[in-house]
Amino acid sequence: MKSLILSVAVALAGAASLPALAAPAPGVAADTARHRVIILTDIENEPDDSESMVRLLLYANQLDIEALIATTSVHLKTRVAPETLQAVIAAYGKVQPNLLKHETGFPDAKTLSARVTQGLPVYGMAGVGAGKDSGGSERIIALLDAPDPRPIYVSVWGGANVLAQALYKIKATRSPAETARLIAKLRVYTISDQDDTGIWMRKTFPDLFYIVSPGGYGNATWGGMMAVEPGQDNSEISNAWLAEHIQQGHGPLGAMYPDVAYGMEGDTPSFLSLIPNGLDAPEHPDWGGWGGRYTLYTPDRATTDPTGFTGGVPVEQEPRPIWTNAVDDYTPTLANPYGRTTKAAEKTATGYKITIWRWRKEFQNDFAARMDWTTKPYTEANHPPVARLGHADHLTVKSGQTFGLSAKGSSDPDGDSLSYQWFHYPEIGDWKTPIPISGADNTYAVWVTAPTVTEPKTAHFILKVTDKGTPPLTRYKRVIVTITP
Structure with missing residues (x-):
């Protein structure tokens, strides 16, 4: 024991005398391998897709955003809105020069604008089959065919029929071996099932990597993004917080962030775990991170809140294991006014949503800091x-x-x-x-x-x-x- 105490003392003494490491020059981004990302969004269904789009663009230098595809959903069945994607990108273009003062690698608005495309303005399986190709589905196939060994993360904020059509065409036109090779490159995360193509894909392509909370929205992990946890501090998702830190006084991109109507940024968890923060391990959804934690199993239909709100999408029994809801127990750490600087909260939170909620203050602060980057010089903003x-x-x-x-x-x-x-x-x-x-x-x-x-x-x-x-x-x-x- 004496040697252990001595070792601790030596270690702590060494820490006190360590020289400060040189800070990187302003504008230098972290050295990380970027993940390839495709976004499918039923933007204009409600404001939260635009909210998620604003946040996504603040991390456009840390992700390879290869396609932004306007889609339908059960909530937006007969039209798509690529023009709204373009409007948010145009606002980003006005602040991109200032973002570059803080980190390198932010693409220009012209580059992102060229990656906007769309699916057919039809609902679900009506957009899947022979002759149902679209600019969006063809773009997905082209990206899969590209000689890039990295997996492609498909972040689905609405209906998934554009992805379903791409897979339908691949299966119909490629050999079984080639089909399997391309499917192995995909990592799909859908925000619940917002059309009837999700269950079709999970049945038809049993090896497709798929994260989803099937069934009623109230049972979904992604609800931790905006859930008000009883007995806990939820100030970071309040309307006042959003107005102060995101919407007002933060330039044209902040002004594009609409007021919450039904729920704040329900789609954002589908890409949060791709942000390189040290927790990110997207090949291991069970390891947990900003986008939540998921385990691989076949959920029983009765446990998925099948009679809860789905917008009208039928809830079927899952045919095979998927990455889905996991449970965390989490006791927040609070500031302590005297003595040790932190203490455990009195209440422990438990559930699927907690796997996101436990990190929420941290990723909301990160969002606020990056929004500051859109208007402030390097010396007046905070950096991680x-x-x-x-x-x-x-x-x-x-x-x-x-x-x-x-x-x-x-x-x-x-x-x-x-x-x-x-x-x-x-x-x-x-x-x-x-x-x-x-x-x-x-x-x-x-x-x-x-x-x-x-x-x-x-x-x-x-x-x-x-x-x-x-x-x-x-x-x-x-x-x-x-x-x-």
Whole structure:
């Protein structure tokens, strides 16, 4: 034990004497591999698609937005509205030069405008079949055919019939092997089933990677985007917050963000987990992140709120496993006025929506900061910290072993002071019982004692690094620990 205490003291002393890392020059973006993204949107169905579009464009330098396709849905059956996509892009074009002062890589409006196309103005399966091709479905096929090894993430905000038509044509015109190769490149996330083509695709293409909360909207994970959690602070989704931080005084793009009518940005979770924040692991929907957490199973129809609101889309029994609703238990961390700077809230939240809600203050602050970038110079805005680990992100330890976790080397480009928080995420990995942090969990270096196991088990530990800028911004690191007997 004396050697352990000495090791902690040495580590903390070393942290105090570490030289500050040089901040990147203004306008330098993080070095990340961008995900290929296709957006399908029933924009003009209600205001929330336009809201999500505003947010999406603020991350246009961190995602490869390869197509923006106006579609129908059960809520917008006979028309599509590419002109509204173009209007939001035009507003983005006015602020893109200022965004480039903060990070590189923001495409110009002309480039994004050229990627807008549309599906047929018909509902659901009426747009799928021989001779039902559209600019949107042909664009999807062309992107699949492109010699790019990266997967394509299809973010579906409305009906999915444009994607269904692309897959119908591929199946009808390509060999089974080629069809399977192209389908293997797709990662689909639909915001519920907003037409009758989703279940058709899941039946017809059993190997298609598909995230969805089937059934009634009230049962959907994406509801964590705007759900008012009883007994918790929900101020970051209030109309007053949106007016202050997004809509008013934030230039032409902020002014394009409409008032909430039915729900704030219900479509946004379909791309949140693609943003490179340190949590992003879109090939592992069960690992959790800003867009929620999902597990692979075949849900029983009775558990999907089949009589709840769907806009009229029939709810069928799922034919095979899909990535769908998972449950998190989450106790928020609150600011403590004296002593240790953080404390656990008295109430624990549980449910599907919590897998998004638990990160909501952090991604809303990120949204607000990037909206500031549209009008402010670099020196007057906040920029996210850089989270680093003082060790590998995969560790192997023995049963009962005490091991260290370190955020050594984390920094902030604006020179802001940093706060740290470590926690075990018990819903992920093989070891489901919460593993406590020894002592305070809010120091840059912490100690953990591995539980006793009789066979190898994995545990995920999450590091949050938050700056004290305005608004405070958070980045993450994930450490996967394998515990052996």
